[in-house]
Amino acid sequence: MKRLTAITLMLTGALALAGCHGKTAVKGQPTSATEVPAGATTGGAGGAGTSMTPMNGANGGSLQAVAQNGNNVPREQRTIYFDFDKSEIQPKYEPIIAAHAQTLIANPGLRIRLEGNTDDRGSREYNIGLGERRAQAVRRALMLQGVADSQIETVSYGAERPAVEGDNPEAWTMNRRVDMVYLP
């Protein structure tokens, strides 16, 4: 807990506390409405006419929020999406990675977990491999920006932790991703 307090002090503003707690429930903290990507229906499956497209969130204001709030930013600002069976990071995500890199470099006590995910088609164990490869791609991108290896943890959930439900291309697109989660 002492370490967490120290990190909190290093970040600007009172908002930082919630961000550093990651997935742990915090008393008095509303459950995260930010878990659902913009454009997605809260029911998950996505009704007719609902389009779900990953946003790159690459505007100055949002990136400021990344730097200040860790996990407590909309999902599209801490998630990198991937093409089918691919683990290359598309150029449009470079600003997001740069923002997280700046946060981590400025706060050497901060640690991040990169959670690699796939859509739920095909072989589950092979998908673990694919999710790991995606998490590693983001890890290398952060390290290239100067983030210390010791600040990064990777895990692959493969197809086991989808962001949204649904047997449709929109859901698959939202599930092929790496989530960046700040650790307590």
Add this chain to the structure above:
Amino acid sequence: MNDTARSLLLTVCCALGVFAFGARAHAAFVVQITRGQTVAIPIAIVPFAANAGAPAFDVAAVVSHDLDGSARFKSMDRKDMIDLPHTGAQIVFDDWKRLNVDYVLVGSLSRPAPGRVDVSFELYNVLTQQRLLGYQIHTDDAGLRLASHQISDKVFEAILGIRGAFATRIAYVLVLGKIPHQTFQLVVADADGENPQVVMQSGEPLMSPAWSPDGKQLAYVSFEDKLPSIYVQTLKTGARQLVSATAGVNQAPAWSPHGHRLAVTLSNRAGNLDVFVRDLATHALTRITHNPGIDTEPQWAPDGNSLYFTSDRDGGPQIFEVSLTPGSRPRRITFQGSYNARPRLSPDGSHLAFVTRVGGDFRIATLDLEGNGGMRVLTHGVFDESPSYAPNGAEIIYATHQHGRGVLALVSTDGRVQQTLVSPEGDVEEPVWGPYGSE
């Protein structure tokens, strides 16, 4: 690749939602036969007589459910039976002939001593009036469902010449609840989906259950610490051992044929997945594959001398075989199609079942490893995955989607019979069929 501080072979009993047998799970599955062979054999399973003091357990109902569920038999409706014999001497063969029944099963239950039950049964060929089977099973009240499945096994074998697999068990993962608040259960059930027992429950994913060859233990992957670990759990007691928690990936456990070793997938710091073998007695770890691609999903050859595994070293995922003799080079096994993964061997080692992509659809295929049979796509789904052979080699159980839900399905290895097992709730994933003796 060293073990972390998390100690090896730590035994944890009944912690974290780990259960011994006894925790009742959800209600039973509904069987839907989606494709059947044209001619199902007509058979009469006559309700068994309960002699003085015997329990009222309906053996005939369980046997009928088993045989009808195989789609190879059509059992006669009870209300169409004109009498209810329970020994061979009471069968009037001409009547059953007129009812167009090829076989008649009769039997009775008796109580030879307090707490004990004897189940007698006889199977007759109606046309020849020949007695094909005559047995007595000695059991107790709790053993009557199993005894019924054993009768199904005997009938199946006597008529079709294939050993039945009704008296075996399956394991699968059941996911309940909505994203992101899901509960993951590891469930063991009878092969017909009845009698489901939750053996492990977690708020984090559970994956890749694998039966020990003696059917007494399950190895599986648990993300209960947010990171993957491999556990071995003894079903009877619920006791479990942590067998792999190295930094990075700990996945895809597969038991060696004698149960002394576990093939697993581990990763290095750079995230490269390779296949290793862990000796369960000495804990010695041997690296089997050395490749920058994804090497995973190991599966033992029946002789224990080689492993099949999935690798994308040539581009997309394909299946390879590697001898465990040091210095051996992997040999590619699949060439048809751009995606072949999750190999599972038939019990006799003659065929490989796996997931293949056909266009944009994922289906179950088999490959003849010995002859010229080649590769054959058995299923017609879009999301078919996780094949597992029945211990008699006659059927493959796998996971698929129906109306957006994860369900179990079965296909006979000749492709002629296909069924879906729909759970009343949740998504069912990763079915694995236990060995004979996994009762």
